[in-house]
Amino acid sequence: MAPTLLNRLTDSSALSLGILGVGNIGLVHLKSAAAMPGVEVVAAADAVAENRDRAERAGVSRTYDDYTTLLASEELDAAVVALPPFLHADAVEQAADAGVDVFVEKPLARSTEEADEMLATAREAGIAVGVDHTLRYQPDMAGVKTAYDEGRVGHVPYASITRLNDGPLGRPPAESAPPSWPLDREAAGGGSLLELGVHCFDVLEWLFGDLEVRDASMGRTLEVDVEDAATVLMDAPETGTTVTLHCGSYQWEQLPEVNTRLRLEGVTGTISNQEHLPENFYAGAAKSALSNVASRFTRDEPDVFGPTFYLQAHYDALADFCDAIRDGEQPPVDGADGRRTLALAEQAYELAAQKTDADTDGLETPEVTL
Numbered sequence: 001m002a003p004t005l006l007n008r009l010t011d012s013s014a015l016s017l018g019i020l021g022v023g024n025i026g027l028v029h030l031k032s033a034a035a036m037p038g039v040e041v042v043a044a045a046d047a048v049a050e051n052r053d054r055a056e057r058a059g060v061s062r063t064y065d066d067y068t069t070l071l072a073s074e075e076l077d078a079a080v081v082a083l084p085p086f087l088h089a090d091a092v093e094q095a096a097d098a099g100v101d102v103f104v105e106k107p108l109a110r111s112t113e114e115a116d117e118m119l120a121t122a123r124e125a126g127i128a129v130g131v132d133h134t135l136r137y138q139p140d141m142a143g144v145k146t147a148y149d150e151g152r153v154g155h156v157p158y159a160s161i162t163r164l165n166d167g168p169l170g171r172p173p174a175e176s177a178p179p180s181w182p183l184d185r186e187a188a189g190g191g192s193l194l195e196l197g198v199h200c201f202d203v204l205e206w207l208f209g210d211l212e213v214r215d216a217s218m219g220r221t222l223e224v225d226v227e228d229a230a231t232v233l234m235d236a237p238e239t240g241t242t243v244t245l246h247c248g249s250y251q252w253e254q255l256p257e258v259n260t261r262l263r264l265e266g267v268t269g270t271i272s273n274q275e276h277l278p279e280n281f282y283a284g285a286a287k288s289a290l291s292n293v294a295s296r297f298t299r300d301e302p303d304v305f306g307p308t309f310y311l312q313a314h315y316d317a318l319a320d321f322c323d324a325i326r327d328g329e330q331p332p333v334d335g336a337d338g339r340r341t342l343a344l345a346e347q348a349y350e351l352a353a354q355k356t357d358a359d360t361d362g363l364e365t366p367e368v369t370l
Contacts, residue, residue: 015326018079018100019044019060020067020091022051025105025314026082029132030058032315033080039322045070067091071098078103078325080318084179085110085194086187092118096125103130103321103331107198108338110189112346115339122335130321130331131338133202135260137313137320141203143276144262148207153266160244161204162261163196167228167249183224191226193218193348196247198341202333203262204245205340209238216348217355221250232348 015038019030022044033041044055045064052063064070067087071079071094078101081091088109095102102122108131109115122129135141148156168182181187188194205211211234219229229248236243251259264271317333324331 014038014040015077015322016040016042016075017322018042018070018074018076019055019082020070020079021082022046022055023082026051026080027054027058028311028314029080029082029318030055030060032318033322034059035315036319036322038326042076043070043074068094071095071100076100078322081105084181084187085189086181089114089118092129093121096121096127099125099127101128101130101325103132103318104338105132106338107189107194107342108335109342112339112342115335115342119335119339128325128331129335129338130324131333131335132314132317133199133333133337133341134313134317135199135203136206136333137316138310139278140273140276141262144264144271144273145207147271148264153264153269153271156239156241156264156266158242158265159204159208160261160263161200161246163200163247164251164259165196165249166252167192167195169222171252183226185225188226190345190349191224191230192228192247192249193230193345195249197230197232197245197345197348200245200247201341201344202337204234204236204243208236208241208243211236211243211344213344213347213351216352218349218352230348
């Protein structure tokens with residue numbers, strides 16, 4: 001971080017935070033930060049007037065219709081980048097110009113090339129980059145890691161992870177048109193592998209160390225520009241573990257069901273994230289889900305911490321980032337971690353494309369006889 005930023009943090013008892021983007025996840029970050037001791041959300045920016053209204057109802061005193069103006073107008077210690085992926089690079093560059101540390105929603109970028117440019121810009125400006133990889137903050141995943149690190153099942157030859165949800169189209173019937181960018185490969189960088197798979201890559205390397213991609217396939221259940229299913233086979237050389245990952249945005253998500261499954265098949269037994277769910281998870285999540293549904297009719301703001309199992313992880317991830325910035329330390333999940341997940345995704349895309357090309361090259365037009 002730049003010395004001027006450290007001085008500013010020292011002079012203030014609260015870390016001043018700006019929220020760039022107040023869509024669904026941006027509102028989660030905004031309300032998370034507003035609930036944190038020692039953090040002050042001073043401003044928010046969003047191009048959509050309705051989202052700015054939401055920020056104001058959540059207690060933000062100043063809102064802007066673009067993040068560039070916010071960064072130029074406010075004295076910030078840090079900013080949350082909760083914008084679509086195609087805006088991440090520009091937002092980080094603007095923040096770097098202002099000497100503001102950034103907490104970037106995943107995926108960090110649309111490619112490793114773009115990530116490298118962003119991280120180079122951050123290094124030159126002396127700002128820190130954190131990435132919102134929250135899966136490792138969920139209590140069930142933390143429980144799996146604790147059990148594994150304690151050696152409860154010994155050596156783990158095989159592990160698997162599955163993460164599914166309903167994606168940008170949502171559960172029918174649709175109440176409104178979905179945003180266009182998640183279905184645009186140029187804007188999003190990819191489909192479910194970048195939306196969901198990067199979380200899985202992060203938690204798997206958190207468990208097993210560096211992964212090597214061996215094979216991959218992509219699928220589409222709908223006629224869209226990006227994959228809505230991906231399966232990846234990997235090795236973890238450090239632990240001698242073979243890992244399979246499957247993610248998809250084709251399954252209608254029905255809260256409070258947990259849509260992530262992680263299993264470690266050890267030589268003396270199995271560790272599953274299902275074993276480490278909070279005892280009151282389903283009751284608490286169902287109550288929160290019903291409350292949020294009711295809020296649509298009463299026009300109240302939904303409780304962004306419900307179901308708390310998922311969204312508390314976002315709070316903890318952002319709190320860790322803010323603590324690191326306040327202490328002048330490297331964020332616990334940083335830009336290098338975000339780039340690493342992108343590198344694994346790119347390897348998977350390349351292997352899947354090679355198989356598709358090979359299958360296409362080998363096809364012959366059948367001869368039809370009557």
